[in-house]
Amino acid sequence: MSGALRGLLIDVDGTLIDSNDAHADAWVAALREAGRAATFEQVRPLIGMGSDKMLPRLTGLAEDDPAAAALVEGKKRHFARMLPSLRPFAGTRPLLERLRDQGLELVVATSAGSEEATALLEQAGVADLMSRQTSSSDADNSKPDPDIVRSALRKGGLSAATALMLGDTPYDVEAATRAGVRAIALRCGGWWDDRSLGGAVAIYDDPADLLARLADSPLGAGG
Helix, strand or coil, X not given: CXXXXXXXEECCECCCECCXXXXXXXXXXXXXXXXXXXXXXXXXXXXXXXXXXXXXXXXXXXXXXXXXXXXXXXXXXXXXXXXXXXXXXXXXXXXXXXXXXXXXEEEXXXXXXXXHHHHHHHHHXXXXXXXXXXXXXXXXXXXXXXXXXXXXXXXXXXXXXXXXXXXXXXXXXXXXXXXXXXEEEEHHHCCCCCCCCCCCCEEECCHHHHHHCHHHCCCCCCC
């Protein structure tokens, strides 16, 4: 990697805020309402993908099918009811404050919709720290395709050589890698073991763990 580190591309769900299980529960509820049975265990490993990837796997529905759109709206409704109970992971705001104070551009790189992403950032208490924000509308294809990562690079005025990605799923790691960006993974998103996150250049428990070891991390080392 060449070039000084200038920015961090940041996933939100499961990385900054403990929301992955709630997303899975919301999908299960929406599918049940539509008469399409799916278990938590079937849905949970897919959290981190956008609905354009999840629904074909779960239901066989194409993204542009009206039934798929209805499922997405149902899921949003259920998740909105859960959102006020969700909490950021330990160290989330202190970590981002430290990185901002180091002069890094903090760019949100999420497959969530714009309104949901903003609500999640506010619930995590970090919306004011972000330099730029991407959402599902900024990409033709969701993670693990690299579209969101490339969009975040453009919005942040960054190159792949001057950025790192922070995420919690194999889909974050793959999307970053395919965009030529190195990834740091956090275990706090749950479900995946270190082998699943093995494409990351470093793995930490949660934001607090990364903050405690920041000096020796790819971020503290200046990339």
